[in-house]
Structure formats: structure tokens, C-alpha cells
Amino acid sequence: MSNRAVEITLLGRTYSIACPEGREAALHAVASEVESQLSTLKARTNNLSREELAIMAALNIGNQLFEEKQQNKQYMAQMDERISLLQATLENALIERSHKDD
Template identity: 70%
Template sequence: MSSHAIEISLLGRTYSIACPPGQEKALQHVAEKLEKQLISLKSRTNNLSREEISIMAALNIGYELLEEQQKNQDYNRQMDEKIGLLQSTLENALVERSIKED
């Protein structure tokens, strides 16, 4: 599978970005979300350069990603504990059943 370029617009500039087939909508969605964040940052901080606004947006997105990864790790940890408890409960029930049958 080869990539092809799609065009996205950020802060009035158009960029040609390589995109794997089938991922065009996802890339467009991300570009739209990024554009909204860039516009919001620009409106709040008129004296920053395009580069500084982009760095701030990248840091904000990175922080959001880190938060989601931590939530995911916490969820996985909770599920592992619940699965362990369920396995233990099932094993104990099977042992009790085999003792009663003897």
C-alpha cells in the first residue's frame, strides 16, 4: 500500500501531506481539530509567531494524549485486577465443588 498526498489547510496555509489509503477522513478530522486549536490560540495570543502557536498546540495535544494514555493504563490495571479476582473466585468455586463431589 502506497501513500498519496492530500491537502490540508492550517492558519491559511495549504500543506500537502502523505496519507495511507483509507486514512484520508481521519487525517482531515485531525487537521480540522488542529486548525480549531491553532485559531483559538492565535486569537488569545496575537503577538506569537506561527511557529510559537504551533509549538503551543503541539504541547496541548501532547498533554491531552498523555492524559488519555494514563487513563487507559489505569483502566487496564483495573481490568487486570478484576480479571484476577474473577479467576481466583472461579478457581475457588471449582475446588469447593470438587471437594463436595468427593
């Protein structure tokens, strides 16, 4: 898979980013989310430099990612628990059936 240059704009500056073919829409979606974060931060704190805005946005996005990962871990633990319960229920039903067949 080859890369191609995709242009995105953040805070009025255009950047040319190497992007794998077929992933352009994802890059634009991510850039849109980053732009939203940057614009919100800029509106709240007019005195931050671009670098400081970028760091704050990265921390906010990193925190969102961390929270999502924690929720996924909880979800996976719940699913594992449900699967175990279903397995135990099926095993018990098969055992009961085999006893009735005897």
C-alpha cells in the same frame, strides 16, 4: 499500501500531506483538531508567530495524549485487578464444586 497526497488547511495555509490510502478521513479529523487548537491559541494570543502557535498547539496536544495514556494505564490496571478477582472466584468455585463431588 501506497501513499497519496491529501490537502489540509491550517490557519489559512494549504499543505499537501502524504497519507496512506484509506487513512484520509483520519488525517482530516486530526487536521481539524489541530486547526481548532491553533485557532483558539491565535484568538487568545494575537502576538504569537505561526511557529510559536504550532509549538503551543503541539504541547497542548502532547499533554492531552499524555493524560489519555495515564488514564489508559489506570484503566488497564483496574481491568487486570478485576480479571484476577474473577479468576480467583472461578478457581474457588471449581475447588468447592470438586470437594462437593467427592
